[in-house]
Amino acid sequence: SSSLHQFATKVASLAxxxxxxxxxxxxxxxxxxxxxxxxxxxYLRLNRYPPCPIxxxxxxxxxxxxxxxxxxxxxxxGLQLVKDGKWVAVKPNPEALFINIGDLFQAWSNDxxxxxxxxxxxxxxxxxxxxxxxxxxxxxxxxESCSSDKPxxxxxxxxxxxxxxxxxxxxxxxxxxxxxxxLV
Numbered sequence: 001s002s003s004l005h006q007f008a009t010k011v012a013s014l015a016x017x018x019x020x021x022x023x024x025x026x027x028x029x030x031x032x033x034x035x036x037x038x039x040x041x042x043y044l045r046l047n048r049y050p051p052c053p054i055x056x057x058x059x060x061x062x063x064x065x066x067x068x069x070x071x072x073x074x075x076x077x078g079l080q081l082v083k084d085g086k087w088v089a090v091k092p093n094p095e096a097l098f099i100n101i102g103d104l105f106q107a108w109s110n111d112x113x114x115x116x117x118x119x120x121x122x123x124x125x126x127x128x129x130x131x132x133x134x135x136x137x138x139x140x141x142x143x144e145s146c147s148s149d150k151p152x153x154x155x156x157x158x159x160x161x162x163x164x165x166x167x168x169x170x171x172x173x174x175x176x177x178x179x180x181x182x183l184v
Contacts, residue, residue: 008044008133011070011097015042015135018099019067026112033067036141041159042066047130049078052122059120063178065166066102068135073098076128081118103179104137104162107154110145115179139163154182 016037020030049058058078073079077092090098106115122128137143139160145152162182169177 004044007072007131011044011133012039012042012135014097015068015070015133019105019135022105022109022113026109028109032108033135033137036137037067037135038138041136041138043134043136045132045134047120047128047132049120049122049128049130051125051127053124055124056122057119058122058128060175061117061119062176063115063117064100064102064134065104065162065176065178066134066136067105067108068102069100070133070135071098071100071130072132073130074128076123076126078120078123078128079118079130080121081116083116087119102134104143104159107143107145107157107179107182110150111153152184154179155184157182 016033019033023030023032047059071079073090073092073094075092075094077089079090079092079098080087081090082088100118101113101115103115105113120128120130137159139158141159142156143154143159143162144156145154165181166176166178169175169181
């Protein structure tokens with residue numbers, strides 16, 4: 001629909017601007033995202049969580065495998081994240097967007113920014129909806145965590161290599177291992 005297209009266009013622009021600001025704040029080249037992100041590798045996902053009387057994960061605990069995620073959630077709630085080692089519910093605000101740092105930004109920023117583990121839980125009585133925009137680079141983009149003040153935490157890798165490793169780990173182990181696979 002045209003409203004979904006408008007939403008995607010606006011959040012794509014927002015994600016680009018946020019990534020550039022975060023890059024500048026960490027002393028890195030802000031044009032990196034403009035030069036390495038393609039609309040064809042970024043995507044929008046619509047999520048529907050039916051009501052469930054038994055508390056279940058609508059989305060298992062995970063980190064996002066992108067640069068940034070822009071999330072809109074309805075007033076029902078269900079998004080949780082890990083803060084100080086504990087799961088914390090994110091209070092829903094239909095007037096706001098939730099911005100999440102992804103694994104690639106964590107690696108690129110040399111751990112300056114962290115990809116936060118999060119999940120979605122079902123509501124016993126109400127249906128829940130969310131819309132997530134995933135800001136991703138081209139598959140050939142090389143992620144390097146270079147920093148002038150500390151050695152690289154992660155080895156060089158491409159987005160394609162990262163996605164393939166994540167898919168392989170999920171297939172072999174049932175879950176994503178993620179960035180620990182790419183430590184120096």
